[in-house]
Amino acid sequence: MTAGAAAAQDQGAIGSAGAVQAVPTDPVQARIQALEEQLAILQGQISSLKESTSAGIRDVRDAASNQTQATLPNGRPSLASADGRFTANLHGILHFDTAYYAQAEPGPLNQDLRRGGAASDTAHARDLNSGTNFRRARLGFDGKVFGDVDYNFVYEFGGSGAEDAGRIYEASLTYNGLAPWHIKVGSFIPLQGLEDSNSTNGIPLLERPAPSDITRTLVGGDSRTALQFFGYGERWLISGAVTGTSPGVVNSTGSATAQAFDEQLGLIGRVAYTPFKGDDWRVHVGANVGYVARVADTGGPDATTGRYTIQFRERPELRNDTTRLIDTGAIEAQHAYTAGLELAFQKKNVYVQGEAYRFGIERRNSALSNPNFKAWYVEGSWLITGETRRYNTATAAFDGPPVANPFNGKDKWGAWELAARYSDTDLNYHAGSLGQAPAADAVRGGEQKIWSAGLNWYWNPDVRFMFDIQDVKVQRLSPNAATYATPVGAEIGQHYQAVAVRSQLAF
Secondary structure, three states: OHHHHHHHHHHEEEOOOOOEEEOOOOHHHHHHHHHHHHHHHHHHHHHHHHHHHHHHHHHHHHHHHOOEEEEOHHHOOEEEEOOOOOEEEEEEEEEEEEEEEEOOOOOOOOOOOOOOOOHHHOOOOOOOOOEEEEEEEEEEEEEEEOOOEEEEEEEEOOOOOOOOOOEEEEEEEEEEEEOOEEEEEEEEOOOOOOOOOOOOOOOOOOOOOHHHHHHHHHHOOOOEEEEEEEEEOOOEEEEEEEEOOEOOEOOOOOOOOOOOOOOOEEEEEEEEEEEEEOOOEEEEEEEEEEEEEEOOOOOOOOOOOOOOEEOOEEOOOOOOOOOOOEEOOOEEEEEEEEEEEEEEEEEOOEEEEEEEEEEEEEEOOOOOOOOEEEEEEEEEEEEOOOOOOOEEOOOOEEOOOOOOOOOOOOOOOOEEEEEEEEEEEEEEEOOOOOOOOOOOOOEEEEEEEEEEEEEEEEOOOOEEEEEEEEEEEEEOEOOOHHHHOOOOOOEOOEEEEEEEEEEEEEO
16 A cells, blocks of 8 residues: 555646646656746736736726816916816906097187087097007906807906996807807807907907997997807808897997896898918908897887987097097987998918998988998008918908017017008088088088008017007088087098007917
8 A cells, every 4th residue: 555655646746726737757847847837827927917007007097087187378378178178268368558649739619620529529629638548458268168168258357548347348158069050149249340350469450440340339349249150161151140239338329328228139140251262362252231120228218309329430440538539429210230341362471351331220200311321441461570360260350470480589579560551431421511501311420531550569479569650530510510619510520640559468
């Protein structure tokens, strides 16, 4: 028995699991078997390490997908989720203007017949205010939620000159889930004209041209409550909007009186198209209309006159003074309208654009003829340093240029641009002749012609300095000799020059 057991031990061995394994008698074969066993153990350890590493990578990716990314492009604080479906961007605008009006000194009231439009301007020769003005001081944030909804909220802190007190400037939501179509609602600037659709941070001169500004205030313009449906592509834009009033503004007068009764109901339509386009050039054409379907009720049911009125009036293309030198006065209106045509051409660093408008009022319960007016402008710019103004397909308008060499005070001097404009805004209707009393249906709003030239210095994408000069000529016959303290049909317009500088920060 002992010998048999010993023989069995020579021929086999008991494994770790209790199984009997053959033990090779050849030493080389025994070493190979031992190495194979060690290799099997090592392969098991590697497989376990791979599984744990993969699990760790998945955990890191899951954690990263829930992290917020913070960036500062061009100094603009921005937050975004890793998948890009949620974003938040802080933005601010500061436009600080300094202006000097070169006018003749006021003379005796019965000899110096220059007058403004408001009642406070009818008892003296109007001396425009040279000085400074925070034209815009805004802070807000925008972004997107769940990928297909954009939001924008901007607060206007008001200006020190001709601007309103602090107020909500924009508060809007845009749904983009129907691309290329979009729906926007809230308080914002509806798309109406070529210059109107451009950001004031990129316009070539300090202010929009008067023809654009006076027509946009009828049913569009800043802070207008609206529902807008629009779509756009590389070459086209179609937009339509239903509009109400602007906060604190009851109609086109720009009055800051709160609306106590029914507010205005307006309609806006715009189409724009690029019929010809090359690598470095573009032709833009467009048309737009605005219509007041219901005039704001500013008097209420107890008012006998002045309940439903429309008033077209406009300042010169500078805002350091509040005076509107052309003014139709308040006209009882059933409806009102604007219609405009757009044309623009861009070739490399040169662009030219213009718009022509016709607008008018349908009188309420009157046998008098309905007045209509006209206005137009042409403007252009040349970027001396070679940059090209950007064309924004979402608004079908030309925006400011990129800055190829941001200013560093050494060998880079930013971008430089020369700009010029001529505008003509005519608010006369059957005005008659000098020295004559007006006809019953006449509107002596006056005609304003402005030549402007400017030099723009873009330090970088956020900072710009603007230098503008203007030659302003207003021709207007006194609409009411008693109110304006003038002889019947006297000339109450004026001719002057102005110089202005803007310091701009926009991010």
